[in-house]
Amino acid sequence: MGDGIGRYRGTESRLSWENRLPQWLRRRPREDAAEGESARLDLLLATAAAGLPLAPAAYPAGYSCSCERIGCPTPARHPVSFAWQTQSTTDRDTIERWADDQPEANFITATGMVHDVLDVPLEAGRAALERLLAEGIDVGPVAESGDGRMLFFTATRGTPEVEDEWWPCELDCHPETMDEHPGLRWHSRGSYVLVPPARLADDVVISWARGPEHPLPDPLTLLEALADACTKYAQEADSQDLDHHSVAWPLSR
Template sequence: MSFAWQTQSTTDHGQIERWARHQPQANFITATGMVHDVLDVPLAAGRQALTRLLDAGIEVGPVAESDDDRMLFFTLTRGTPEDEDEWWPCELDCHPETMDEHPGLRWHCRGSYVLVPPARLPGDDGRSVRWVRGPEHPLTDPLSLLEVLTDSCARYAEEQPDHTSAAWPSRH
């Protein structure tokens, strides 16, 4: 990744194709909060939630799985990009007392970004991010997934040895 990635970023399709052609091993990131958000959950909770959502006939958009034990659900944005004064910042997805990020559900929205699969995670250990459901699936409203995802995260937290820090909020 270029150290100047924020100034080099673009939505120009031709430039993105040139980069992909000239640097086929490069990772790409996508900024969240303008067109799409990403609901990021522990892998075990995400797999359980994805099965429940699909079995219930709920529309699910693109989903990625990461070797750092996370599952990413790509959704429509919850923010209102046309009104710059009203948007949902990622900082709301943390413990309100300490502002520490919680390891349960993370809502990547305005001010955040995620790797676009297929991608390699930092380091030399071969970990990656890959599609489970590809980008051909249309983005859905995040609120249609939220109840099942938070329920799965709460169940996941209960199964962890230190469930008080495994996810927030929990059902206790």
């Protein structure tokens, strides 16, 4: 996972993210549970305060999912309610109640309402992030997942005035688009992603590399660097006979 919010140049405002995150993600003695829950809640409230609407999600239960669905295709990655799009909110009281009632729950944020997310393989994302910061381009919040993905949070293009300009996240699942920009997924209207702090099976965690206090950029300012990095990553993976289509989620449930 990332080394914290101050990992990359241009992220000098370390705040307390990198110190607070492990307090909740690591298994702690019972006497420290309250402190860990407070750190988790602070992170969630800061994300909501940045305008990202949240809703409760499943969490790992052993090697399976808390939803208890047999063969759940996305364990600990999906919302609890099928009404997650209308349920998603930035209301502080509601999020506090959810976090208190469901202390182990992950949280998702619905995309295409306020923000979109460009979801890329971790190695490609790190290369693109270094390039973007070196070029002085404003980069918004960025999350890293221990299972090999990096999420770039941007302003949304999910509700354009001209409907023909809407680019749904499903587009990148089509073979022609995946060949052109391998490994890149654009989460917009009708999609969602997990927000830090989140836990998956096998002690995989999702954390902020750049926190939600960073303003959301226009996605088009990041797209070229991300697409170039994904293409290079795919070419290198092909030369090593590796799978360059690392899992982008959510998948169909």
